[in-house]
Amino acid sequence: MALEFAFSSDQEAFRAAVRAFLQKEVAPVVSRMDETEEFPAASVRRMQEEGYFGIPVPEEDGGLGLGKVGYCIFLEELGKVDASHGVIVGAHTSLGTTPLLYYGTAEQKRRWLAPAARGEKLLAFSLTEPGSGSDSGAVHTVAEREGDRWSITGTKIYVSNGREADTVVLIAANDPKRGANGGVTAFLVDRGTPGFSVGRCEKKMGLHGSSTAELVLDHVAVGPEHVLGEVGKGFHVAMTALDVGRVSLAAASLGGMQAATQEALQFAQNRTQFGLPISEYEVIQFKLADMAMKIHALRFMVYHAAARQDRMGTDPTAWNRLERQEKTRESATVKCLASEWASEVIDEALQIHGGLGYIRGTPIERAYRDARISEIFEGTNEIQRLVVARDLLARGL
Numbered sequence: 001m002a003l004e005f006a007f008s009s010d011q012e013a014f015r016a017a018v019r020a021f022l023q024k025e026v027a028p029v030v031s032r033m034d035e036t037e038e039f040p041a042a043s044v045r046r047m048q049e050e051g052y053f054g055i056p057v058p059e060e061d062g063g064l065g066l067g068k069v070g071y072c073i074f075l076e077e078l079g080k081v082d083a084s085h086g087v088i089v090g091a092h093t094s095l096g097t098t099p100l101l102y103y104g105t106a107e108q109k110r111r112w113l114a115p116a117a118r119g120e121k122l123l124a125f126s127l128t129e130p131g132s133g134s135d136s137g138a139v140h141t142v143a144e145r146e147g148d149r150w151s152i153t154g155t156k157i158y159v160s161n162g163r164e165a166d167t168v169v170l171i172a173a174n175d176p177k178r179g180a181n182g183g184v185t186a187f188l189v190d191r192g193t194p195g196f197s198v199g200r201c202e203k204k205m206g207l208h209g210s211s212t213a214e215l216v217l218d219h220v221a222v223g224p225e226h227v228l229g230e231v232g233k234g235f236h237v238a239m240t241a242l243d244v245g246r247v248s249l250a251a252a253s254l255g256g257m258q259a260a261t262q263e264a265l266q267f268a269q270n271r272t273q274f275g276l277p278i279s280e281y282e283v284i285q286f287k288l289a290d291m292a293m294k295i296h297a298l299r300f301m302v303y304h305a306a307a308r309q310d311r312m313g314t315d316p317t318a319w320n321r322l323e324r325q326e327k328t329r330e331s332a333t334v335k336c337l338a339s340e341w342a343s344e345v346i347d348e349a350l351q352i353h354g355g356l357g358y359i360r361g362t363p364i365e366r367a368y369r370d371a372r373i374s375e376i377f378e379g380t381n382e383i384q385r386l387v388v389a390r391d392l393l394a395r396g397l
């Protein structure tokens with residue numbers, strides 16, 4: 001187990017460039033986006049133009065080739081600025097491009113991955129259904145064979161980017177009786193395919209810039225070139241993408257924690273009560289210390305997990321069983337702790353702000369609403385604990 005980690009000078013330069021870009025292009029639109037609840041199309045376009053929708057994708061496939069560490073650097077910085085933009089990038093990159101990069105044929109990479117990585121097309125990932133959330137292998141959307149083609153029918157819900165995506169990586173049951181083990185397949189479904197429509201878009205507590213859409217599939221016909229990975233192996237495709245997603249989600253949480261702590265630190269040093277800045281009171285100092293400690297620990301955890309994923313590469317057939325198990329346990333661990341620590345840190349930052357923290361439109365109030373979902377999506381934290389516990393019982397510590 002490699003424990004040492006340092007950023008290269010190129011990675012530090014990338015972080016600095018990203019930070020400047022986000023301050024210029026994203027920070028100014030966030031408050032209004034949160035109010036209007038509109039997809040931030042202009043800032044998303046700017047990020048796409050910079051190549052930020054293909055950071056971990058190799059250059060030969062249209063990306064920046066900066067690996068998972070580079071991708072987490074970006075999401076950490078983005079998390080400091082806005083969570084909605086983070087989910088838009090994450091749904092596209094972690095959950096959309098990963099399945100294509102890891103399981104796509106050369107032709108699928110040319111047709112779907114390269115335009116997505118170059119920022120010309122937006123991707124989404126659709127696993128959840130009304131009857132299938134945590135039990136994600138119990139897929140009810142069916143894909144029936146018709147000759148060498150497939151006809152997909154069903155309803156998907158809660159699809160991030162679902163309203164805007166050009167292509168959806170969609171999980172459907174080719175053999176419902178077999179369930180997750182052999183009965184589920186990943187498909188590439190393009191917007192505009194007859195029978196495919198976007199249904200209801202949810203109103204949410206937070207993440208107001210990110211769409212969360214229902215997708216309706218009514219005998220959507222696709223050819224064999226739309227099957228991603230092997231028929232019956234769609235659950236592996238989905239879980240591999242989620243391992244990447246969970247670490248990148250943690251990177252965004254790390255950014256959110258830093259922004260909240262920075263706000264709280266500044267506020268505490270400037271807010272005077274009982275004749276002293278509140279930062280002089282030990283109760284406030286201890287809150288700030290706890291926040292900083294969680295950030296410190298999480299930074300190591302996120303980049304350790306990202307570096308492992310970079311070392312393992314993007315060919316799942318090259319991984320041995322132990323590598324898979326360690327990667328999955330680590331992803332679940334990092335996601336679970338990151339999301340809970342983010343909620344705790346942001347809650348304490350809000351508390352330090354007193355009444356002001358509860359006022360609509362302050363960054364800390366928005367962060368509080370945005371952060372809560374990270375304990376739920378990409379697998380609830382109960383499910384992350386099940387993943388860790390099962391591996392612990394099977395392999396020990």
Ligand SMILES: Cc1cc2nc3c(=O)[nH]c(=O)nc-3n(C[C@H](O)[C@H](O)[C@H](O)COP(=O)(O)OP(=O)(O)OC[C@H]3O[C@@H](n4cnc5c(N)ncnc54)[C@H](O)[C@@H]3O)c2cc1C
Pocket residue numbers: 091125126127128132133134135157158159160161204207212373376377378379380381382383386
């Ligand atoms: C804003 C948002 C964006 C999303 N984006 C996407 C997306 O892009 N693509 C996608 O496919 N999905 C997406 N989702 C769906 C998300 O991943 C699911 O909501 C999540 O996995 C939980 O499923 P569920 O809501 O059906 O809850 P349920 O599975 O019904 O869970 C309800 C409760 O029961 C608990 N529970 C369930 N089973 C167990 C068990 N065995 N042991 C202990 N506790 C258990 C859960 O932890 C939870 O607390 C999104 C959801 C939201 C809200």
